[in-house]
Amino acid sequence: MTVRALRPYIIAVGMTLPGLCLRFIHPDISPLVVALLSGMAILGASFLLTWACEVAQMDIPQAVAVAVVAFIAVLPEYAVDMYFTWMAGQHPESAYSHYAIANMTGANRLLIGVGWSAIVLVFAGRFHTGVSLPDDKRTDVLFLGLATLYALFIPIKGSLTWIDGLALLGIYIWYICIIARRPVEDEEPEGPAALLAQFAKKVRLRSVVLIFIFSALVILCNAEPFSESLVASGKLLGVNEFLLVQWLAPIASESPEFIIALMFASRGNASLALGSLLSSKLNQWTLLVGMIPGVYAASFGSLSPSINLDTHQFQEILLTAGQSLFAVALLVDLRLQVREAVWLLVLFAAQLLSPMYDAQLEALLGLAHDPLRLHYFFAQVYLVLAAALLLRNWRGLLRLREGFKV
Secondary structure: OOOHHHHHHHHHHHOOOOHHHHHOOOOOOOOHHHHHHHHHHHHHHHHHHHHHHHOOOOOOHHHHHHHHHHHHHHHHHHHHHHHHHHHHHHHOOHHHHHHHHHHHHHHHHHHHHHHHHHHHHHHHHHHOEEOOOEEEEEEEEHHHHHHHHHHHHHHHOOOOHHHHHHHHHHHHHHHHHHHHOOOOOEEEEEEOHHHOOOOOHHHHHHHHHHHHHHHHHHHHHHHHHHHHHHHHHHHHHHHOHHHHHHHHHHHHHHHHHHHHHHHHHHHHOHHHHHHHHHHHHHOOOHHHHHHHHHHHHHHHOOOOOOOOOOHHHHHHHHHHHOHHHHHHHHHOOOOOOOHHHHHHHHHHHHHHHHHHHHHHHHHHHHOOOOOOOHHHHHHHHHHHHHHHHHHOOOOOOOOOOOOOOO
C-alpha cells in the first residue's frame, strides 16, 4: 500500500477536519466561511461513503445491501433535509419547512436535469451514441413512475401528511422486495474503492464500518452549521436563501456521486452510471420525500398537522413531479438519446434561470408580475411532453409491467 494509493482517502479526510473543528470550537466567523468549511466536510464525507458503499456490497447479503447501502449512500442529502424538517416541527410558523422542500426538490431536479444529461453527453462525446439500460432497470423506471404519479396528487390536494409519507415509503419497500430477490452480478470496485477491496474480508469489513461511522459523524456534526450558515449567508449577501438551499446544498452532497458516474460514462460504462443515478432518483423521490412528514410529526409531537407549506412549495413539488414524469416517459424504452438528454438539460436550465428573465418576459407580454408563473408554465410543459411521449410509446409503457417480476 503506497501513499499514492491512499491519497484520495487522505484528501477526503482532510476535507472533513475543518468542519469538525468548527463544530467543537464555535469560533465567531462569517457564515460564508462556516458554509464553505462545513460544506467541504460534507463533500469529503460523501466521497468516503461512496467508496465504502461500493465495497460493502461485496460482503453483505444482497437484500441487506440494497436497502441499507442505498440509504447510507444518500445520507448527506437526508441529513440536511431532515435537519430543516425537524426545525420546522419545532417552529411551525418559520421558513424551515420551505427550506426542507427547497433542498428536496433541488436535489431531485439536479439528478435528472444535470446528472442524467451529463452522463449521456459525456458518453456520446466519446462513443457517438446514446445510453441504453439493461432490462432489469425497467423495475426502477416503473416504480419511479408510480412514485411520481402519487407525488402529483400532493400539490393537487394541497397537503403533505404522514399518510403521503407512508405511501411513498410503501412504494420504496415494494421496490426493494422485488430487486433484493434478484441475482446480482459481481462487479470489481474501481478507483479508490479498489484499495479497500484488496484487503482480507475481516479487515475490509472493519474498514468499511469505520468509514461509515466516521462519515456519518462528520455529516451529522455539519448538517446544522451548513444548513444555518447557508440561510445566514443568503441574508448577508442579499441573495434569496431559498435558492441557496435549493441548489448549493444538493451540489455539496451529490457531487461525489455525479463525479463517479461521469467517470464511468467516460470509460464506456454509461449504462452503470445512468442506472446508478436512476436508482438514486427513485431513492430520493420515495425515501427522502416520504420521511419528511414523519420527521415533522415527531418533532411537532403530533400526527394531526400537515407540514406548513404555501403555494410556492406546492408549485416546486408540482414542477419536480412534472420533470420526473417527463424523465420516466423518456426512459420507457430503456434508452436515453443525445437529443433527449439535451432537452432535459435545456428545460432544466431554462427553469433554473427563469428568475433572471421572468419579469422582463411578463412585461413584454403585458402581464402582471407573478414569480410563480414560469414555475407553473414549465410544470405544464413537462407534463404535456410526458403525455405525448407516453402515448407515442404506449407499447413500451405496457412493457413496464414486466418490472414487477422478480
